[in-house]
Amino acid sequence: MDEHEEPLDQWAARRDRRRESDWQITGRRRAEPLDPAARGRAAHLAPDAPRMLFELDDQTGEWVPVGVADNAAEAAAFIHGW
Secondary structure (H helix, E strand, O other), X not given: OOHXXXXXXXXXXXXXXXXXXXHHHHOOEEEEEOOHXXXXXXXXHOOOOOXXXXXXXXXXXXXXEEEEEOOHHHHHHHHHOO
């Protein structure tokens, strides 16, 4: 059976498993460059760009802004809890 014939409940279960694994990979903190030209780029390509810092809200499941890092190194310290 190809993916276009997959029953909806099986697809939803597969999607939920994938989302759960994504949560484990991404963790509970993240950072996004504030410079529009640096968005979506690896940290080493814009190491001096400031970053907005986010934490995952347990109750809503949404990313909540909690601060700003001056550069990629400070953002990494926030994400990893250094």
